[in-house]
Amino acid sequence: MGLFLLKRLAQIIPVLLIISFIVFALVFIAGNPVALMLPDDASQEDIAQLTASLGLDKPFIVQYGHYLLNLIQGDFGESFRYSTSALPLVLERLPATLELAIAAMIIAVTVAIPLGIWSATQQNTPLDLLASGGAVLGKAMPNFWLGIMLILLFSVTLGWLPVSGRGTFAHLLLPAITLATGIAAEITRLLRSNMIEILNQDYIRTAKSKGIRNLFVVYKHAFRNSLIPLITITALQTSTVVGGTLITETVFSWPGLGQLLIQAVNTRDMAIVQACVFVIAILVILMNLLADILYRLLDPRIKYD
Structure with missing residues (x-):
């Protein structure tokens, strides 16, 4: 290791x-x-x-x-x-982007894992079709359009949440949901397909034949064996999160790297562009390295030779 x-x-x-x-x-x-x-x-x-x-x-x-x-x-x-x-200017904006990215990933994983498991265990039922259709719709919706629709509904029409800016949890909620929607849809679809494949394996049928409770079989055996592909897709979504922040931060005037990079490109401020891209590349590389480490911790059979 x-x-x-x-x-x-x-x-x-x-x-x-x-x-x-x-x-x-x-x-x-x-x-x-x-x-x-x-x-x-x-x-x-x-x-x-x-x-x-x-x-x-x-x-x-x-x-x-x-x-x-x-x-x-x-x-x-x-x-x-x-x-x-x-x-220094890029590093000053980095915490805002990390805050938004982490919040989006937490929302995406919190929603996607139960939804993917539930959809797999209710395969081909109306509830499964509803969850799968929702995942496809969530993946298809562009971030900028979803963000604008959320602003019109929750900020302009209902007045529940602020339109833009950063400062409180209320400011974070809409941009985090906007960024999390596509990621949650991708994780849900992958987890559902993996869970369906695992639930049809012989050792799952053996566990059920021994009288082990279905809930225990699903979470202890099937879901545990789905963790490695789940970590893979979550790590790969890091680049999606970073790319999504470019648009999301602009829509919500979130003072992070994305907004700074868009402004720098528009004004051809090349020093800022180069620094932003370099910092983003390091973040993506570190997330991929973390995923490789988690593989080894979850499955000791994986060897790095």
């Missing part, structure tokens, strides 16, 4: 290098942001001078080399919009 962790940690370095290259290349292709940093009446001489001072007139590989050296030191450059270092 220790050797496996060391190997996985070593693999993170080339992955981050590849990510840094892709992000820098996309930023380079996006064009020169100097025109946005100067007033509209700036002369060509002013533009050329600022471009040279920022090193944007050098070849791509030279610019990437400077970027990589600064990256090793934790320096993503300075945001021209906020006039401050990009990384």
